[in-house]
Amino acid sequence: MQNMDFTIAVIEDDPIQLENLQTALKGQGFSVVSYADRVSAEKGFNQSLPDLVISDIILGTEMDGGFDLAKHLLTFERPIPIIFLSERQSEFDIYTGHALGAIDYLPKPISLNVMIAKVKNLLRITGSTASNPTQPQSASKIEGLHLADNQFKAYWNDKPLDLTATEYEMLRQFALSGQKTVVTYDTLQESTQGVVERNTINTHICRIRNAFKKVDQDFNLIHNEYGRGYSWQNKN
The missing domain is CATH 3.40.50.2300 (Response regulator)
Structure with missing residues (x-):
C-alpha cells in the first residue's frame, strides 16, 4: 500500500x-x-x-x-x-x-x-x-491460542482477546515459538518493526496478560525470564 x-x-x-x-x-x-x-x-x-x-x-x-x-x-x-x-x-x-x-x-x-x-x-x-485479506491464520504452537493475521485478532479458547495491533504482533511471537521457549526482548521489539521501544515492552506484556485475564481469570502462562525476555509456560 x-x-x-x-x-x-x-x-x-x-x-x-x-x-x-x-x-x-x-x-x-x-x-x-x-x-x-x-x-x-x-x-x-x-x-x-x-x-x-x-x-x-x-x-x-x-x-x-x-x-x-x-x-x-x-x-x-x-x-x-x-x-x-x-x-x-x-x-x-x-x-x-x-x-x-x-x-x-x-x-x-x-x-x-x-x-x-x-x-x-x-x-x-x-x-x-x-492489504492481504486472504492471508491465512498463523500456525500457533500453543494449544488454545488461535490467531487471525488478516484481522489482528487473537482468541484464547475461542474467546476474543482485546489487543492492539502491536500487542497482537508481540503475542504472535509466543504462538510461533511455542511453550518453554524464551522470546527475547530483541525479538519482541523487532516484531513491531521498531514501533515499540525496549523500555516499554514490559508495559505491553502487562496489557497482553490483562487481556487474557479478562477471558480467563486464572491465566498465568507468560513469565519474565530475567535479562532475556519472556516465555510461555505453566510454572505452577
Missing part, C-alpha cells in the same frame, strides 16, 4: 504545532484530517475512522482530553492505532497511555523525521496485513 492510501488524524490544540504536523505528514503523501479538540475529533471519527491517530494529551481545557479520546476509540469494533505526542512524560502518564491502547507515547518536542519514521513503521505493520 502507498502512503496516499492511509488517512492520519492529528489532534492538537496548538495551531502552529498542528500545521507543522500536517505539513510533515502531507509531505510524505499521507491523507491528513485535523482537529483542535476532543469533541470535534470524536464527531469526525463517528463519521469516518482514520487508519492512525496522533494526539496530544492536553486538548484545550481538557487536561486528559487525549486519554478520553483513546477511550472513545476503544468503543469501535475495528482497532485504531494511536500515538500520543505530549510534554507530559511521567511514568504514570506513559503507563496510562499504553493501558488505553497507545502504540507509542512520544515526547514533545520531537524530531519530525523521527515521528515520520515511526508512523511509516507502524502503518507498514497494519497495512501489509490489511
Whole structure:
C-alpha cells in the first residue's frame, strides 16, 4: 500500500504545532484530517475512522482530553492505532497511555523525521496485513491460542482477546515459538518493526496478560525470564 492510501488524524490544540504536523505528514503523501479538540475529533471519527491517530494529551481545557479520546476509540469494533505526542512524560502518564491502547507515547518536542519514521513503521505493520485479506491464520504452537493475521485478532479458547495491533504482533511471537521457549526482548521489539521501544515492552506484556485475564481469570502462562525476555509456560 502507498502512503496516499492511509488517512492520519492529528489532534492538537496548538495551531502552529498542528500545521507543522500536517505539513510533515502531507509531505510524505499521507491523507491528513485535523482537529483542535476532543469533541470535534470524536464527531469526525463517528463519521469516518482514520487508519492512525496522533494526539496530544492536553486538548484545550481538557487536561486528559487525549486519554478520553483513546477511550472513545476503544468503543469501535475495528482497532485504531494511536500515538500520543505530549510534554507530559511521567511514568504514570506513559503507563496510562499504553493501558488505553497507545502504540507509542512520544515526547514533545520531537524530531519530525523521527515521528515520520515511526508512523511509516507502524502503518507498514497494519497495512501489509490489511492489504492481504486472504492471508491465512498463523500456525500457533500453543494449544488454545488461535490467531487471525488478516484481522489482528487473537482468541484464547475461542474467546476474543482485546489487543492492539502491536500487542497482537508481540503475542504472535509466543504462538510461533511455542511453550518453554524464551522470546527475547530483541525479538519482541523487532516484531513491531521498531514501533515499540525496549523500555516499554514490559508495559505491553502487562496489557497482553490483562487481556487474557479478562477471558480467563486464572491465566498465568507468560513469565519474565530475567535479562532475556519472556516465555510461555505453566510454572505452577
